[in-house]
Amino acid sequence: MLKGSQGLYAITDSELLANDKLLPYCEAALRGGAKLLQYRDKSQNHARRLREARQLAQLCQRYQAYLIINDDLELAAYLNVGLHLGQQDGSIAEARARLGEHAIIGATCHDSLQLAEQARSEGASYLAFGRFFPSQTKQDAQPADLSVLQSAAQRFNLPLVAIGGITLDNAQPLLHNGATMLAVVHDLFAQNTAAAVESRARAFAALFN
Ligand SMILES: Cc1ncc(COP(=O)(O)OP(=O)(O)O)c(N)n1
Ligand SMILES: Cc1ncsc1CCOP(=O)(O)O
Numbered sequence: 702m703l704k705g706s707q708g709l710y711a712i713t714d715s716e717l718l719a720n721d722k723l724l725p726y727c728e729a730a731l732r733g734g735a736k737l738l739q740y741r742d743k744s745q746n747h748a749r750r751l752r753e754a755r756q757l758a759q760l761c762q763r764y765q766a767y768l769i770i771n772d773d774l775e776l777a778a779y780l781n782v783g784l785h786l787g788q789q790d791g792s793i794a795e796a797r798a799r800l801g802e803h804a805i806i807g808a809t810c811h812d813s814l815q816l817a818e819q820a821r822s823e824g825a826s827y828l829a830f831g832r833f834f835p836s837q838t839k840q841d842a843q844p845a846d847l848s849v850l851q852s853a854a855q856r857f858n859l860p861l862v863a864i865g866g867i868t869l870d871n872a873q874p875l876l877h878n879g880a881t882m883l884a885v886v887h888d889l890f891a892q893n894t895a896a897a898v899e900s901r902a903r904a905f906a907a908l909f910n
């Protein structure tokens with residue numbers, strides 16, 4: 702379903718989007734052209750998570766974008782939206798069985814073609830590699846080399862997501878080496894206004910033209 706997809710993949714951050722910024726800033730990112738939006742919230746506040754994810758699902762529907770829930774299969778199943786799983790977050794195969802063949806399910810592959818092969822064989826919709834640059838959002842993220850994108854592009858017929866410290870200034874080599882989507886938190890959402898988020902999203906989206 703996601704085959705061939707290209708574009709900006711916006712990922713939320715509970716600190717950057719605190720104080721009622723979540724909805725206006727996400728809407729700005731979607732208006733600017735983000736194709737995927739990941740709800741990434743590490744809190745245990747289930748009521749708030751459900752409320753926010755539901756609001757984001759409605760927003761994504763309006764902009765014909767896909768909502769992806771980070772880590773939480775139950776929430777993704779409840780809202781009938783996509784899911785992103787890391788290596789410690791449960792099995793892609795189980796998620797595929799639970800969410801059905803059309804759901805978007807993404808897998809963290811770090812710097813590893815072997816993890817990517819495993820994720821592909823279990824039914825992942827996209828493969829995420831990184832971090833490619835030091836990340837303020839996830840400081841302990843494992844580093845990855847550009848060469849993994851090149852190899853993955855030759856080997857897999859799936860969208861390849863690059864993540865980690867991506868900015869407008871360092872993104873181009875990722876695209877040249879095979880990334881089809883750029884997943885961004887800080888360089889997109891650490892802005893003072895929604896208008897600035899929209900224009901940053903537009904600039905990221907333009908990298909794909
Ligand atoms: C698109 C995308 N790629 C990688 C990750 C990282 O997932 P994970 O390794 O499980 O780390 P957390 O995000 O859960 O802290 C991601 N979320 N999205
Ligand atoms: C979730 C995640 N996984 C690897 S790096 C990262 C954070 C990406 O955020 P930023 O774009 O701010 O580096």
Ligand SMILES: [Mg+2]
Binds near residue numbers: 785786
């Ligand atoms: Mg995770």
